[in-house]
Amino acid sequence: MRRSKYFKEFKIQVVQEAKEVGNKAAVAGRxxxxxxxxxxxxxxxxxxxxxxxxxxxxxxxEQENDQLKRLLGEKDLEIAILRDLLKKKNPHLRRSWK
Incomplete structure (x- = not known):
């Protein structure tokens, strides 16, 4: 007989559905x-x-934190790009921003 290892996410999903439905046999079959x-x-x-x-x-x-980190990184990149563009169009501002 083969033993399978199931991930915790899968187990939690099955358990939650079994509790909602109230029929463990139907959920097991699904x-x-x-x-x-x-x-x-x-x-x-x-x-x-x-x-x-x-x-x-x-x-x-953790997933929300990762998403927020990505958004923050994107915003930092956008700010850096905008600063570079602003410096190119206004060379007198090069000294004040670094």
């Missing part, structure tokens, strides 16, 4: 995993729900 495995994940989630929720929130915050 994701092609055994019903007992879904029951086990739900039990583990209930036992460690606080940690799972914190982990999920942490992942969302």
């Amino acid at each position: 994701y092609e995993v055994h019903e007992n495995l879904v029951k086990k994940w739900v039990k583990e989630f209930d036992e460690h729900s606080e940690l799972a929720v914190q982990w999920y929130v942490l992942k969302e915050l």
